[in-house]
């Protein structure tokens with residue numbers, strides 16, 4: 890079992906989630922974060938920290954976003970670990986809750 894970062898994090902990237910993770914499972918890309926499923930211990934702490942509800946347990950990923958499970962695993966292999974909160978992008982608010990941002994994901 891792992892937790893998964895989904896579409897709503899793209900271009901929001903508030904990073905509130907990373908500081909609570911006891912195993913440093915978050916990895917950072919240019920405009921998205923992912924969770925390394927090999928590190929996540931399923932502690933649930935990050936889920937309520939995300940202001941845009943982008944984090945789900947793998948069994949509860951919203952319909953249509955199942956591909957984010959493999960995407961988190963893949964991108965975590967090459968992206969660096971992030972453990973400290975940082976400022977969100979200046980336009981993060983404008984992108985909150987916009988659906989289907991996957992096409993805007995930068996790798």
Ligand code: SF4
Nearest residue numbers: 898902903904906939
């Ligand atoms: S708190 Fe939510 S929006 Fe912010 S980086 Fe974490 S998953 Fe993404």
Ligand code: SF4
Nearest residue numbers: 910929930932933935
């Ligand atoms: S569920 Fe726990 S271990 Fe997994 S990513 Fe979130 S905070 Fe880290």
